[in-house]
Amino acid sequence: MSPEEFRIHGHAVVDRIAAYMEQVESYPIMPAVEPGDIRRKLPAAAPEAPEPFDAILRDVDEIVMPGVTHWQSPGWFAFFPANVSPPAILGDLLSSGLGQQGMLWSTSPACTEIEMVMMDWLIDLLGLPEGWKTTGPGGGVIQMSASDSTHIALVVARRLAARRAPVGELVVYTSNQAHSSIEKGAAIAGYEHIRLVGVDGAFAMRPDALAAAIERDLANGLTPAAVCTSVGTTGTTAVDPIRMISGIAAAHGMWHHVDAAYAGTAMICPEFRHHQDGLELVDSYVVNPHKWMLTNFDFSAFYVADRRPLVDALSILPPYLREQAAASEQVFDYRDWHVSMGRRFRSLKLWFVLRSYGAEAIRALVRNHVRLARELADRIRGDDRLELLAPVPFALVAFRHVAGEDATDRLAAAINATGHSYVTSSELDGTRFIRVSVGQTNTAAAHVERLWSTIDAAAKPT
Ligand SMILES: Cc1ncc(COP(=O)(O)O)c(C=O)c1O
Structure with missing residues (x-):
């Protein structure tokens, strides 16, 4: 494809994306396909001869689009949001076009330095500790996902704790509400002991339960290595008491990692920052702008x-990289900050987002979503057919039908059958409940109103 042909086809693809943005609300959110339907439409082998680009785009219409789940629909209330935005898409396109590999400063100075600046900008925007800036002792790096970030934090913690005890005797603690990526990251990092600590009535980790678990493990000859707390758990967006847990972590020489994958974005509004009180005491932290900050997947900010312990744990300098490695303290070789060597120019998309919208627009987006979620929660609280299961510190509403499991499942199924709204269900202590996550970029009052009408009609009198 020549540059001239690329220009023509590129315009056609951008036109399609723009049309998709305009039309996404008209599609039923879940595609009407069965497993294997898409695969059956594809040839078994790759083509030997070139095909016209128009034929490829035709297959996008006929094969791809019928199998797409519309995460970008404003009626998307499932999981957590995975927002995209036009500036972020363009930043990603430019990143692909420039084809940078930013493993060392010298392999793309712009990729490295813009990433350093974006990570520092996020510190100011989210009220994170000053010392985490790249100009201080700490620093931030873009990872693919919160799962990767947490895994790496636990690898560093293991390396430090292994000076005190064999890896087989190390223990990782997190709450029984924490995201599964913590257990997964700990298992991949080779920990054999992972404790899921009990929570209080608001689903936050109980410091006394953590202390008791540690005492039990010490009595059995084990060594506490790391604790992972959450600011915004996946089930109910519960917030663990970071400052109190930090005190316990310090007393036992444990690494303290904070998972704020979803709720970290809310901290762009100062009124939410009391939820991250004590952050200056922790060792590592992750927030995902690829959830709620208008920045396409993948963009996980890890601090x-x-x-030094991070780079010590992940740095290996083969001879073919030695000459180009950054000798200067002013710049980083980011390949020492994650598992892969190659890395994309991902900071461009956040740079484009922040400059195109400005921080104030993102604050307005977060505040609007939180307001809509709390209004829905008020309605649920006032309806005796329904029960709110958890506080709503951010924009997630967790509720059930008082008639029990089947009624709750039927209600979720009725919402999802509308095609215009989509929710996911989960379980708390064996009780089924429905999660409504308000966070898609274009979700407005009318969409939440439509969802409420469906809930109201489907809940039926008890
Ligand atoms: C609290 C929390 N942590 C971690 C994750 C995993 O995020 P990622 O897909 O970036 O690994 C999620 C996903 O929703 C989450 O809610």
Whole structure:
């Protein structure tokens, strides 16, 4: 494809994306396909001869689009949001076009330095500790996902704790409400002991339960290595008491990692920052702008308070990279901050987003979503057919039908059968409940109103 042909086809693809943005609300959110339907439409082998680009685009219409789940529909209330935005899409396109590999400063100075600046900008925007800036002892790096970030935090913690005890005797603690990525990251990092600590009535980790679990493990000859707390759990967006847990972590020489994958974005509004009180005491932290900050997947912001143990754990300098490695303290070789060597120019998309909208627009988006979620929660609280199961510190509403499991499942099925709204269900202590996550970029009052009408009609009198 010549540059001239690329220009023509590129315009056609951008036109399609723009049309999709305009039309997404008209599609039923879940595609009407069965497993294997898409695969059956594809040839078994790759073509030997070139095909015209128009034929490829035709298959996008006929094969791809019928199998797409419309995460970008404003009626998307499932999981957490995975927002995209036009500036972020363009930043990603430019990143692909420039084809940078930013593993060392010298392999793309712009990729490295814009990433350093974006990570520092996020510190100011989210009220994170100053010392985490790239100009201080800490620093931030873009990872693919919160799962990767947490895994790496636990690898660093394991390396430090392994000076005190064999890896087989190390223990990781998190709450029984924490995201599964913590257990997964700990297992991949080779920990054999993972404790799921009990929570209080608001589903936050109980410091006394953590202390008791640690005492039990010490009595059995084990060594506490790391604790992972959450600011915004996946089930109910519960917030663990970071400052109190930090005190316990410090007393036992444990690494303290904070998972704020979803709710970290809310901290762009100062009124939410009391939820991250004590952050200056932790060792590492993750927030995903690819959830709620208008920045396409993948963009997970991972911070460490001290970058030396991270780089010590992940740095290996083969001879073919030695000459180009950054000798200067002013710049980073980001390949020492994650598992892969190659890395994309992902900071461009956040740079484009922040400059195109400005922070104030993102604050307005977050505040609007939180207001809509709390209004829905008020309606649920006032309806005796329904029960709200958890506080609503951010924009997630967790509720059930008082008639029980089947009624709750039927209600979720009725919402999802509308095609215009989509929710996911989960379980708390064996009780089924419905999660309504308000966070898609274009979700407005009318969409939540439509969802409420469906809930109201489907809940039926008890
Ligand atoms: C609290 C929390 N942590 C971690 C994750 C995993 O995020 P990722 O897909 O970036 O690994 C999620 C996903 O929703 C989450 O809610």
